[in-house]
Amino acid sequence: MADSNTPFTLPQMNLPDSARLxxxxxxxxxxxxxxxxxxxxxxxxxxxxxxxxxxxxxxxxxxxxxxxxxxxxxxxxxxxxxxxxxxxxxxxxxxxxxxxxxxxxxxxxxxxxxxxxxxxxxxxxxxxxxxxxxxxxxxxxxxxxxxxxxxxxxxxxxxxxxxxxxxxxxxxxxxxxxxxxxxxxxxxxxxxxxxxxxxxxxGNGQLRVKMTDLEAFEPGKNVAATPGKVVYQTPLMQLIQYTPTTAEVFEKPLLIVPPWINKFYILDLGPKNSFIKWAVDQGFTVFTISWVNPDESLADKNFEDYLKEGTLAALDAIKEATGEKEVNAVAYCLGGTLLMSTLAYMAAKRDSRIKSATCFTTMLDFSEPGELEVFIDEEQIELIEKQMAEKGYLEGTAMAGVFNMLRANDLIWSFVVNNYLLGKEPMAFDLLYWNSDSTRMPRRMHSFYLRNMYLYNKLKDAGGISLLGTPIDLKKIKAPVFFLSAKEDHIAPWTATYKGTQLTGGPVKFVLGGSGHIAGVINPASSKKYGFQTNDKLPPSADEWLAGAEQHEGSWWPYWLQWVAQTSGEKIPARQPGDGKLTPIEEAPGSFVKIRI
Known part of the structure; x- marks a missing residue:
């Protein structure tokens, strides 16, 4: 280190070419x-x-x-x-x-x-x-x-x-x-x-700060590249079945329900950190929902439509594709809210096709939503609804901007300095490419979600929400549930997601990963980073749970594998996309994921 009174020396000024300037x-x-x-x-x-x-x-x-x-x-x-x-x-x-x-x-x-x-x-x-x-x-x-x-x-x-x-x-x-x-x-x-x-x-006049080289990635080539085929679709989603990499697979297929506020390939960024590829390599027949990037023609699609044309339609399609009625399900963030709503609806209908549910960073009780609460009140939701009424959807960039504000120094100002002051191009980074690949939200669905989940917090209450004419109650869910949260999550605070452990009626496992909303989940089995904590007891308070938790090194993925294997059935010969009654439509990752805004 230089002496404390060393003057700050600057290099000699180079004069630019006046004609070029x-x-x-x-x-x-x-x-x-x-x-x-x-x-x-x-x-x-x-x-x-x-x-x-x-x-x-x-x-x-x-x-x-x-x-x-x-x-x-x-x-x-x-x-x-x-x-x-x-x-x-x-x-x-x-x-x-x-x-x-x-x-x-x-x-x-x-x-x-x-x-x-x-x-x-x-x-x-x-x-x-x-x-x-x-x-x-x-x-x-x-x-x-x-x-x-x-x-x-x-x-x-x-x-x-x-x-x-x-x-x-x-x-x-x-x-x-x-x-x-x-x-x-x-x-x-x-x-x-x-x-x-x-x-x-x-951004058509609005500033959209570039966070990565937008030409460096392409779904199907170097992100979302796990081999498979689209075997089914509705107006709201495409269902991808992945090509097996093992001679035998578990009897029960694995259905992944991603959030519709972002593209599904956060779980399939690249071979080394793809949860989807890893699950395929562990011997699962993996199906993933790829949500549509909606336009004004889907303005009147509601939360119920995401249930009917999303999760329930996927279950029906998986039976057609594999002959297997029962599945294990995994969901991320908002996808977890939909998955648990689906389970509650199915419980009311005495439908037990989902044998277990895994929820990544998922809130069911929205009483403590963290910093996002700043944007949730009647006045602001009315303004959002007014804007959505004009277009039929909420621009994906609006929500992306909100999430970036939660970590402004990392996701806004560091790029302002790099791009505008230093005049440099941002580095190629698959995670930031995904982060910039925003999706819209249909008017009716997003209004329902903001009001019933965040503003009124009705999902936690028995009969608080009705779907397809059926009042739902999370307590009627008897399937085992695995909650994975992240200790530094700024979008779904872990103390808020922990409240979900008290709301269902079956066996519950809660695991607390390190890092944040993304890195805490996308922590590959080969990784030695972060670690995770477990506690077999589920006291009412998140702080009590943490006080009795045990620390483990490495990734939580193998720990989850041991848990989900208990409801996955025997090993059977691997299934190929197209073996069943569904004819493949196109190669994975499909066309829905390639629609950019």
Whole structure:
């Protein structure tokens, strides 16, 4: 590490070619004018709604002004600490060894460039920002007298503001950007502006930040490439049957129900981390639902249609394809909510074709939905419904933007710096390609889901929801259920998903994986990362469960295999797609998954 008073040295400025620079700016100017005209002509809709956010901060201002003493004290505390930062920075510039007044959080990747530590000026900028961010956050979230919903919004959007104002996000206060600007003679900023315009063009006037090389992947080639065939389809889904890789397979097929808010191939990204390929290799006859990317023609499809033309239709098709009536089922996130709703409906109809259910990061009780609760209230849902009424669906980019905001530094600002300030192209990364491959939601279905699950939390109540004219009750589910949650999940918090263990009427196993909503699930059997926790007891409280949990190393996949094998029957000769009564329609992964928005 360099001496603390070592000056920050920048390379010699390279002068850009003036003719090329003029040509670039001319092209940029033409594109900018066209994009501004397009944007002005569009009736844009935003999640979150700026008016709702402004109203919450208006309430905050009133509360702060009603207690001026508290606000003055907060300002005095800030200035005292800021003076400490100034004094220690001045001492450091004179060669003294001093400890920083404030440090970044251990997992904060924004300040990993050596200059933030080695150079006294940038260290001062960093500490000043961290101190201001802490002061703003503590002042905003510490106000008493706000209703719970307003307090949640203020905390969330204060954090969004703080993240946006980080010095790393600005060219003049980011040492890495400054260095690149001088080395390239400003070419990085010109290229970054071109990248910005390209993202605006791709979003038809709305910014869609590119997170990966969108040309590097293609479903059926290097993602969603596990061999198989589409053997059945409805207006809402295609059913894929995968080609076996073992001479014998379990008697009971395995049905996978993915979320309809994203494409199914999160479970089939590549050979090394594909849950689908791994399940095929373990001797399962695997079927996967591939949901349609709906347009306005499917606006009136409801949650019941996803039941009738999705899970129930898949069960009927599997019997036609294999001759086997009973299956084990696996579902992810929203797909798990649908799967458990299906099981409750089937229980009411005395239909026991699903022998076991596995739910990845699935909420059944929505009383504690985590940070997503910021976007769930009557006012915001009405706005979403109004927008959906115009198009017949909710744009996939709207929900993608919400999820990205939950991890703004990783999923927004890191790409702003890389793409627009450094002028670089993002790396090819299959997970981020999948993340950018958003899907729409039909108007009626999404409204039903938002209201009955998130807003009113009816699924947990006996008879709270009726499907196809039948009141459902999760307690009537007698099939064994395996819940897999992730300890750092920011979309379906594990303490919320744990509540599902108390709602069904059969045997339950709860397993807590490491990491987050994706990595905690896609943790291949060969991986030595994360580990998982188990506890044979299921106390009412998630904290009680964790206190008695046992830690295991490696992936939870083999542990699950032992559990599901108990309801999978004997081994029989492998089944090939097309062996049964269903004639294959096309090669996997099918055409539905290839529809991009």
């Amino acid at each position: 003029a040509e670039n700016f001319e092209k940029i100017s033409e594109r900018s004018q066209r994009l501004l005209q397009e944007f002005a002509s569009r009736n844009t809709f935003q999640i979150p709604d700026p008016g709702i956010v402004a109203k919450s901060f208006g309430e905050l201002s009133q509360k702060l002004l009603s207690d001026p003493g508290r606000l003055i004290q907060a300002q005095m505390n800030f200035w005292q600490e800021y003076l400490n930062v100034w004094q220690t920075s001045a001492q450091r510039m004179l060669g003294a060894e001093v400890e920083p007044v404030v440090k970044p959080a251990p997992g904060d990747k924004r300040f990993k460039d050596d200059a933030w530590v080695e150079n006294a000026i940038f260290d001062f900028i960093k500490q000043s920002y961290l101190l201001a961010a802490r002061s703003i956050h503590e002042t905003a979230v510490g106000v008493e007298g706000l209703d719970e919903k307003s307090a949640q919004r203020i905390e969330f959007y204060t954090r969004q503001y703080i993240d946006a104002m980080a010095p790393t996000n600005f060219a003049l206060t980011n040492p890495k950007v400054l260095k690149e600007t001088l080395e390239s003679g400003g070419e990085n900023l010109v290229k970054g502006l071109a990248n910005l315009l390209e993202d605006l063009e791709r």
